Amino acid sequence: MLAFLLTLFQSVEPAPKAPRPPNIVHVLADDVAWDDFSCYGSRDLVTPNVDRVASEGLRFTDFYAPSATCTPSRAAILTGCYAQRVGLTQVLFPTSEVGLADSEVTIAELLKGRGYATALVGKWHLGHQPQFLPTRHGFDLFFGIPYPNDHGPERLTSKEPRVSRGFPPIPLLRGESVVEQPAQLASLPERFIAEARKFIAEHKDAPFYLQLSNIETHTPWLVPQRFQYKSQAGVYGDAVACLDWAVGELLDELAKQGLDGDTLVVVSSDNGPLVHRYPELEGIYGHAATVDPERRHWLRDGKYQARYEGGTRVACVARWPGHIAPGGVSGELVAGFDLYTTFARLAGAELPADRIVDGNDLSALLLGRPEDFNPRDTLFHYENLELVAVRNGNWKLVLPRKTGERPELYDLEEDPSETTDQSEEHEDFVARLLELCELAREDLGDSKHGVEGRNRRAAGRLVK
Template identity: 30%
Template sequence: MKKNLFGLLGLSTSLIFPATSLFAQQTKRPNVIFILADDIGYGDLSCNGEKTIHTPNVEKLASRGVRFTDAHAVAATSTPSRYSMLTGHYSWRRDDTGIAAGNAGMIIRPEQTTLADMFKSSGYATGAIGKWHLGLGDKTGTQDWNGFITPGLKDIGFDYSYIMAATGDRVPCVFVENQRVVNLDPNDPIEVSYEKPFPGEPLGKDHPELLTVLKPSVNHGHNQAIVNGISRIGFMKGGKSALWKDENIADSITSKAISFIENNKNHPFFLYFATNDAHVPRVPNPRFVGKSGMGARGDAILEFDWSVGEIMKTLEKLGLAENTLIVLTSDNGPVVDDGYQDRAVELLGKHRPWGPYRGGKYSNFEAGTRIPFIVSWPGKTKTGVSNALVSQIDLFASLSSLVGQKKKEGVAPDSQDYLNTFLGKTKKGRKYVIEQAGALSVSTSDWKYITPNNGPAYNKLTNTELGNSKEPQLYNLKTDRGEKVNVAAQNFQKVEELKVILEKEKALNPKYVPVVK
């Protein structure tokens, strides 16, 4: 039996008990789909008011549900953001949730309870398809890429999985289905290292003539193993028949998502569908190339919109659309140049991926964590726009409430029930959200406080303002949503008020130390 997240701390080891609610009694259990974009910002979708790009399928989804304008990821980078969303546990309570290497051990440990566990215990079929980036196996560098990789996603509640082990720019560049590498030739075994290259394997930094698809930007680190004419982070040998084709990633994961829906059409399911768009390296399918007028990044956003449309068409064809709740969001804010010469900056034009906000991926400023967020359930969500302050951390508790489950002590300890807010039945949101980048920050609907720290103010590689400062920062988000004027010195009482909130949150739950055998 799985141990609870805080089992080691002497708390309850129960998972979650079924609870009877009026909502659960009156409503047929809905299917639930997460559509998680990668590095797509608030301003990258036309439903949020950006006129330079058109994402019609996302617009259609938003027209059927609630579009949130003040929604936040927990962190401004992928691994900690995804960890928090799937566990209802703040990533900053741990020391090992930074951006994971391609051969990282599992960040979410089998003794923890995940959203997938919750749905599975409620009788749902569960699936994870697409980008994972939360580690596999027990410890870093110990995975058996040529056999059964354990622990894996089945150990944290997913019945089915078809995933990229990490990201498109990190080896191994293979799909892993139900904890085995897809299309692997046993006579050509895979070797992976993040410490030293393999003799005889060419590297991007030494053989630029082999980089026929994309070349790395200077000093970004994407100059190691070469796969499909693109150099990546990390070193890899073998597995030639198993390597993905970058231009087909969206097609591959979308077709697997459609198959999962079709295979589970007769009983409730939870699908975590995490796309690769618009993460680097951006190599959209040829049918999208040139369509956005903004180069590969813009084309990748159109490819994401296509994936959304394919999911929606499948639900409609199977008669499932009316009984499926879809959450569409992104893992963090946008980044334009993130390591490859894809002309994303040059071709950006008037497009503003960050919308009216400051910063982006990696940043403490608003654009780092203020993300697109749509909840659509035809006939059940009150359609329109909500300015309620919401956080991805609360999806766990809210969806537990949706299916009539009562969250027990120690499970998803930072997640709160905002189901009625997510369904648009009330505009009442959180009093505050906690966010993580180079530092911790706390935001209300009106104010944002960023804690002092010694981090760099600017990331020269990505041309991003990181929002780090040795001085306390306070911004009035109502009058200064672009965070241009630090008013901490003039608002000492407000700074102290937000500092107290943050300190209380830090002390609220014990620090979690994962079990690694």
């Protein structure tokens, strides 16, 4: 009888543990061009750590930032929606009295509901008053600056006499408390990485979500001394080298904690690069904000405009050892707000059912099941509330700036640099894309046409 009982107990194996949802680390680069990483064909920059993420995972060739400027792009990434839908369509300043609305459900809130620890380290830029800060939108930890590193008291008005805009010294916040003002900007890249590594180490035993939003690739390009004058692309190149180092530090910490196979790492950019000179910035920050207009990029134009590819088409690479096959390349049409839906899906979180979410689920692409992927065929591009372009498949229609001008049509598969307008040869495609524009106007509005849009939500307003 005893032998029988021993055999019985030995045959009962413990129930298998439920698979742990992945940790998610999103490195959101600031103002970095599609081709500023060597894995995207950079002519003058070497980025071994970003390249490693690409070679050990998946590289997207047709990934779009949701906007050509910071605030709208970040609002879209965190909410899974076009920025026009959530009411944050312009860059916010230290004098702004709006921010991300309390009613929006961020990816941090969704993941927190699934037991994730959540952190944002670096730049926020979705409202600087306490009611708008990351800690009010699902982040357990915030260590960073509430708006860009060039929004300090040195900035000048645009009209004569040119005087200070009255911005306060840039604060460094921990949670909702100012711990340093003015923030010592050149020291922040290293301090942000130390904070990020600490967060990873302290939460290695449970799932976590970390957004590292760097600042050094945004003007002024201030970096620790060890990165100065080391690149072949001037001061901006030094900043990209610093960013690449930061990616390597995160990969090192994940390996140190034994979390490689448990962690999805995504590196993307919030918009394209500066490609024109800005005298005010040069006058204030000198070489740390002097854009080299002779530096060539593969894509046309850059930040602040969304008509052409250089403003919104950016790099995106993803790595998750054991889950994402190494060395993959995807040419699917994807956007920054797709990360919201994808992260939620991988974490087992339900999307909000009471609102439109624009993000597409990329998990099938990441996990090597393209047959299960539901591709997007259309993406709209806005500047503030004006619809300026639409991409459908490989065709891109650029809407005219002035009444009476013709729209421009480009085949992005053959002509990603948008050098040859084919609107006269393909009037049928122009007509089809113009019909799609009408759908966007009905949904999201278009200030140029005086259309409000049926499905827009308001930004949050400061409660005084």
